[in-house]
Amino acid sequence: MAEEGRRFLGGIRTRSQKLDSGEALFRAGDEARAIFHLERGVLRLGSFQRAQAGELVAEDALFLPAYPCDAVALSPSRIEIFPKAAVLLHLSAHPQINMAFSAYLAGQVRALRGRLDLMRLNRAPDRVVAYLTQLGADKDTIRLDRPLVAVAEEIGLTHEALYRALARLQRDNRLIRPGRGLFRLL
Amino acid sequence: MAEEGRRFLGGIRTRSQKLDSGEALFRAGDEARAIFHLERGVLRLGSFQRAQAGELVAEDALFLPAYPCDAVALSPSRIEIFPKAAVLLHLSAHPQINMAFSAYLAGQVRALRGRLDLMRLNRAPDRVVAYLTQLGADKDTIRLDRPLVAVAEEIGLTHEALYRALARLQRDNRLIRPGRGLFRLL
DNA sequence: CCCCGATTATGATCGCGATCATAATTCATT
DNA sequence: AATGAATTATGATCGCGATCATAATCGGGG
Numbered sequence: 001m002a003e004e005g006r007r008f009l010g011g012i013r014t015r016s017q018k019l020d021s022g023e024a025l026f027r028a029g030d031e032a033r034a035i036f037h038l039e040r041g042v043l044r045l046g047s048f049q050r051a052q053a054g055e056l057v058a059e060d061a062l063f064l065p066a067y068p069c070d071a072v073a074l075s076p077s078r079i080e081i082f083p084k085a086a087v088l089l090h091l092s093a094h095p096q097i098n099m100a101f102s103a104y105l106a107g108q109v110r111a112l113r114g115r116l117d118l119m120r121l122n123r124a125p126d127r128v129v130a131y132l133t134q135l136g137a138d139k140d141t142i143r144l145d146r147p148l149v150a151v152a153e154e155i156g157l158t159h160e161a162l163y164r165a166l167a168r169l170q171r172d173n174r175l176i177r178p179g180r181g182l183f184r185l186l
Numbered sequence: 187m188a189e190e191g192r193r194f195l196g197g198i199r200t201r202s203q204k205l206d207s208g209e210a211l212f213r214a215g216d217e218a219r220a221i222f223h224l225e226r227g228v229l230r231l232g233s234f235q236r237a238q239a240g241e242l243v244a245e246d247a248l249f250l251p252a253y254p255c256d257a258v259a260l261s262p263s264r265i266e267i268f269p270k271a272a273v274l275l276h277l278s279a280h281p282q283i284n285m286a287f288s289a290y291l292a293g294q295v296r297a298l299r300g301r302l303d304l305m306r307l308n309r310a311p312d313r314v315v316a317y318l319t320q321l322g323a324d325k326d327t328i329r330l331d332r333p334l335v336a337v338a339e340e341i342g343l344t345h346e347a348l349y350r351a352l353a354r355l356q357r358d359n360r361l362i363r364p365g366r367g368l369f370r371l372l
Numbered sequence: 373c374c375c376c377g378a379t380t381a382t383g384a385t386c387g388c389g390a391t392c393a394t395a396a397t398t399c400a401t402t
Numbered sequence: 403a404a405t406g407a408a409t410t411a412t413g414a415t416c417g418c419g420a421t422c423a424t425a426a427t428c429g430g431g432g
Contacts, residue, residue: 045299046300047316047319048303048304048306048307048316049299049300049303050303059292059295060289060292060293060295060296062288062289062292063285063288063289063292063293068296088285091285091288092281092285095278095281095284098281098284098285098288099249099274099277099278099284101288102248102249102277102284102287102288102291103246103248103249105288105291105292105294105295106245106246106248106249106291107246107249108291108295109245109246109291109294109295109298110246110254112295112298112299112302113231113235113298114232114235115302116298116301116302116305117234117235117236118234119302119305119306119342120234120305120342121234122389122390122418122419123417123418123419124418124419130233130234133233147378147379147380148379148380148381149378149379149380156305156306157419157420158419158420158421159379159380159381160381160382160419160420160421160422161418161419161420163380163381163382164381164382164419167381167382180428308388308389308419308420309387309388309389310388310389333408333409333410334409334410334411335408335409335410343389343390344389344390344391345409345410345411346389346390346391346392346411346412347388347389347390349410349411349412350389350411350412353411353412366398
């Protein structure tokens with residue numbers, strides 16, 4: 001969902017780092033000196049939050065003195081390190097980039113609110129329809145690049161429940177699957 | 187969750203408007219000319235998103251030409267109107283306010299991610315503990331000002347399920363309720 | 373081409389949250 | 403103080419998603 005965050009940080013000198021599974025990127029209370037772009041892998045933030053590959057990690061630490069929670073790799077991961085001071089300097093020196101950063105964050109807020117409301121739907125078919133609607137918007141046919149197991153994880157269902165929901169939606173003539181990874185709502 | 191958004195918009199001339207239940211604030215595709223602060227009531231955004239009193243509404247429309255979805259009042263509501271041009275001018279004229287706006291949005295993202303991960307917990311007691319942990323952080327005793335029915339709604343449970351989860355947590359000696367609206371995790 | 377893991381299923385059972393019913397307590401309003 | 407609404411419960415039943423088991427198909431690497 002947050003794959004685009006990195007482009008606002010274009011001109012900044014970075015270095016990369018690898019994390020083994022279980023290794024900590026930072027701990028709660030550590031002085032916040034950098035934000036991160038998760039290139040590969042999965043992190044656990046705090047006790048149950050998770051960050052996926054492609055996401056910007058700890059962007060709120062830009063505005064905090066210390067990291068508010070632990071960040072631990074759940075799988076072998078690679079991160080790009082953006083020193084906080086450089087990022088803040090970069091943003092304040094370039095108002096239009098700061099504005100773009102705000103725009104990025106506003107988009108994140110919007111997407112997350114949508115995802116949150118999705119999770120309030122208890123019945124699996126409803127949730128699937130809402131998810132496809134969010135993705136598809138106006139388009140009639142929706143293409144999913146990710147495997148369905150990943151989608152299931154994303155919307156808080158087991159993959160079994162997702163398969164069954166898709167099967168049921170097709171039985172009820174509410175969904176057509178024209179091909180692999182293709183979905184059309186009716 | 188978003189009660190603080192308004193303070194970044196201090197110096198801007200606004201007007202207020204009342205909405206009857208069912209009345210539209212804007213429709214998808216309408217030119218985005220303003221963002222809003224929901225003072226009272228509840229709005230429905232799109233097909234299932236909801237905005238609560240105190241939230242900033244359509245802040246992402248600052249960076250979009252048109253509103254991406256409908257906004258309809260679900261109950262009699264009052265909104266404060268912030269003209270988009272004035273807000274953008276205000277932000278670009280005051281870099282430190284733009285930075286504060288980014289900080290606000292980053293905090294929103296963080297809170298929403300936390301809430302989202304909360305919703306992945308299927309068992310009600312787990313979700314309740316996670317919710318209290320999020321609120322309480324370090325404090326030992328957590329005070330909830332809202333009624334429990336509102337909390338239940340917030341975390342995607344029925345109030346019955348919430349009451350039962352609280353009762354069970356107390357039975358299992360994982361929670362103490364020292365008084366009305368007070369909770370202490372063990 | 374073959375093999376093996378990942379993906380895509382489907383079936384059976386179980387647990388738990390949703391739902392409906394009922395009631396005690398608290399709170400607001402007159 | 404009285405009264406009605408909202409809040410805080412608790413019980414019974416039901417439906418559906420989670421879990422565990424099993425299998426077909428796809429896809430990539432040797």
